[in-house]
Amino acid sequence: MFMVYVSETQPLVDFLRSIKNGSTVLMASYDEPATKLSEEARNLIAEMGSTYVKSLGFRDNWVFVGAKALPVKLCLFQHIKNNDKTNVYENWPEIIDMDGCIPKHME
Known part of the structure; x- marks a missing residue:
């Protein structure tokens, strides 16, 4: 867990x-994902x-x-x-409830 609102x-x-590379990544925000997230962090997540x-936003x-460095983008959100x-x-907005299948990646 990273507390980007109160730290670097x-x-x-x-x-x-x-x-x-090839790893599946799961991220979720709690409290405040926007105002302190650096441009570099945003770019890495966008990739x-x-x-x-x-x-x-606030x-x-x-x-x-998502996944890191795959030829085909995996994105559920x-x-x-x-x-x-x-x-x-x-x-606070409503709680997010998400389900779905995450495909297995083969190298």
Whole structure:
């Protein structure tokens, strides 16, 4: 777990760089994924297939499954925008419930 809201994002960037090519990656936001996430971290996550990482807003809920350095992009995601008019839990969007199949990668 990386607490990017209260600390530097370099440990996250270092971790993302260290992931072995072909590895499946699962990410989920809790509290605040947007305001402190560095551009470098966003770019590394986008390279794993995320289409929403660069547009995440304050307290958005986001779950993402992708993979590092695959010739075919694997991307499953759910994204719920933080919106005071539609939030279910006061200042928080609804909980994300995601299911699906993650394909096995063969080298």
